[in-house]
Amino acid sequence: MDKSKIGRREFLVGVAASIVGLVSGGVLGGRVFTREPALQNVIVESTNQSPSWINVVDFGADPTGVKDSSNAFIRAIRHVENSIAANPASLALGNNTARGRVKLYVPEGCYIIRKPDALMSRTLRKKTLGFVIQGAGRGLTQIYYLNESSGKYLLSNSDAWLGISVSDIEFISKNGKNNFMYSYSEGAAQNYTFERCMWSGNWNYVFRLEGTNNNSEMTWYHCNFSGTVNAALYVPADKGSDQFLNYNFFSCQFEVEEGDYLVLEKGGNVNLWGGSIMHYDETKGGTFFKLKNGSHHGGVERFSCIGARFEHRNKNSKLIECEWNDGTVSFISCDMSSQAFQLEPSVNAIFRSINQKMPTIIFQSCILMGMHEYRYLSRSWATPHNVTYLSCEFAHGLMADQFIVYTMEEQSLEEFSAGRPSIKFLNCRSIHATHETGFYDSDHGYQYNNRAMLTKKVISVKSSFGALPYKGEAETFQLPLGALILNVKFISKPDSVKSQSKAEYWVETSENQPTRIAEVYAEQASHGFTADSNPLFECDTDPKRKLRLCSGSQVDERNAKGLCLIEYIG
Structure with missing residues (x-):
């Protein structure tokens, strides 16, 4: 049996009892292990070794939510620190990183903590691999953080711990100035896993990362953020590093009244798979993803969000604000449409070129609402941009020219319009598309871009009978605004019809005095x-x-069998 798996679901009664050397009572106070009939006759020999699990209740913690348990947690964490051991395999590994040897269990109940650093002490400096805090389950184990001093954290890692695992606990804060975890790294602090945890109530920063190196390889599984949050994950520009990278969120819920999800002024390489992401207030909002500052080192400017569901319930709820000058930003198979029925279209995504190229931006197989804004400066034309919407649907029924907003941020230099990116729409459609408005593919904005890679599009137009119109009928259709029609072909092979009458077709505009763009005439249709x-x-x-x-x-x-083929660019 792999003892490291104890606590990821429930403690295995017999195995854990034999490890700790308990039948009842003992160091875990009988709160985790109970005697079962199958184990009544088991003889356990004591090894006089420290137990690998400790229970915070045995250090005086109150699970009723009445008394302050700060000191009990501090004592328990000190015991964890005192149990740190040298690694017997250090020579084989070529480093002297110590190893944690004791895991902390927090059973069901509500525990009040008023003192900062009660779950991890900033005073520890020894580089150590292996820190585990295990609860009984979300909602079953609650830690109620009632610190009243701003700028303080419940956990503080001063470049000491790596390989951190925290599971099955709900963390609650009433004071919006409270912070959950501060992690400072110069190369040691890294590789954190939070599994089935909740952060509820009011928080400032849930995770704040600072330092010069690492603070990387962090993963959240099935976690929840609710209430109000300044930022769930924050890396500041002045105290962060582009060495911070690899942040993974699996099926997490960020469902808050107000706040930002990820704010990365340094670092990156982010993955999100699935989950529910929303601002549920009717007026308050925030920005889910802020990828700030134009210039970063290579290897960090990558953001991928796959299969998530978003809700923007008011115009102050934003999807993304991106200033990266390179890399990739991808949204794949995401749905943002649920609130489109009750909101007027407004900008909910902003991409900015700070006189540099933008990252490669792609929205693929997404349902999008609102509008997306692309901002640029007077020198943004000097580098190429690459923006694509592929197989997307637009929930507000907007065409490309309505969905995209261009903004020149230097008003005195508006003549430098070539910096706006040309944006490709491929196999897209409005959610309200009809037979008249079904043609969406375009290279939007190419007319103003100083370098635009264009693709020719060819469309075929027929009636509801799958044929060319007849007897004076007309088929109405719409091309993207700004499209340039290069070629029109009318084709009908001999004997496609039996009619001996004349054949006459043409394409015209819907102006008050229509312009005839192309035509064909034959004396005998057959x-x-x-x-x-x-x-x-x-x-x-x-x-x-x-x-x-x-x-x-x-x-x-x-x-x-006849064809009307129209070729256009734009």
Whole structure:
């Protein structure tokens, strides 16, 4: 049996009892282990070794939520520190990192802590691998932090502990100035795992990371953040480092009244898989992801969010604010649409070029609401940008020209418009798309960009019968605003229809006086027809992008084999 797994679900009664050398009572006070009939006749020999688990109640902690348990936790943590041992395998590993030897169990109940650093002391300086705090389960074990001094933390790691594991505990704070964990690293502090933990109530920083190196390899499994939070994870620019990286969130819930989820002014390389992310207040909000400061070292500017569900319940709830100058930002198969029915469209995502290139930005197979804003400066044109929306749906029913907002942040230099990124929309659609508005693919903003990689798009237009219109009918369709029509082809092979009547088709605008863009005419429809024209027509107004494929009044047979092909860029 792997003893390291004790406590990840429930303590295994017989195995744990044999390890600790208890049948009843003992160092865990009978709170974890109970005698079962199958174990009544087991003979346990004492080894006079310290137990690998200690129970905070045996150090005087009060699980009723009445008395202050600060000193009990401090005593228990001191016992953990005093149990640190040298690593017998240090020569093989080539380092002298010590090893933790005792795990702290916090049974069910509510424990009041008023003193900071009660769960981890900032005074420890010895580099040590292996720190474990285990609760009985979310909601079952509660730690109620009632510190009244600002700038203090419940846990403080001063570049000492690595390989930290905290599980199955709800942490509650009433004071919005309270902080949960401060981690300072010059290379030691790293590799934290928080599993099935909750942070409820009012918090300032849940995790604040500072130092010069590491503070990396941190993972949160099935954790919850609720209430108000200044920032769940914060790395400041002045005291952080681009050596901070690899933060992973698996199926976590960030469902808060107000606050930011991740604020990274340094460092990065972030992964989120699944989870529920929302601001549930009707007026308060925040920004879920802040990726700040334009210039970073290589290897940290990567952000990936896959399969998460978001709720923006008011205009102050924002998805992301990104200033990175490189790397990648990816949202894949995320849904942000649930509140679109009750909100007017507003900007909820901001990407900024600080006279540098933006990261490669992609939204793939997402349902998006609101608008996305791209901000730039007078020298943003000097480097290429790469922004793509692939197979996305837009919940507010906006077309690309309505969904994207460009903002020049130097108002006195607005003529330098070439810095706005050209944005690709591929296989996208509005949630309210109809047969008239189904064509969404575009290279939006290319007209103003100094370097734009364009792709030709070819569309086919037919009636609801899968044929070219007839008897004077017309098929209405819409191209993206700013599209430039390069070519129009009409094709019908001989004997595609049997009609001996004339064949006449054309494409025109919906202006008050329609502009005919391309046309074809044949004396006898059964003989077939071809027409190939290069109109170079710009769809720069609504009437010019709302087009009609028209048929002449003498067309008396639907032509299912005929084609009208329109090629455009933009």
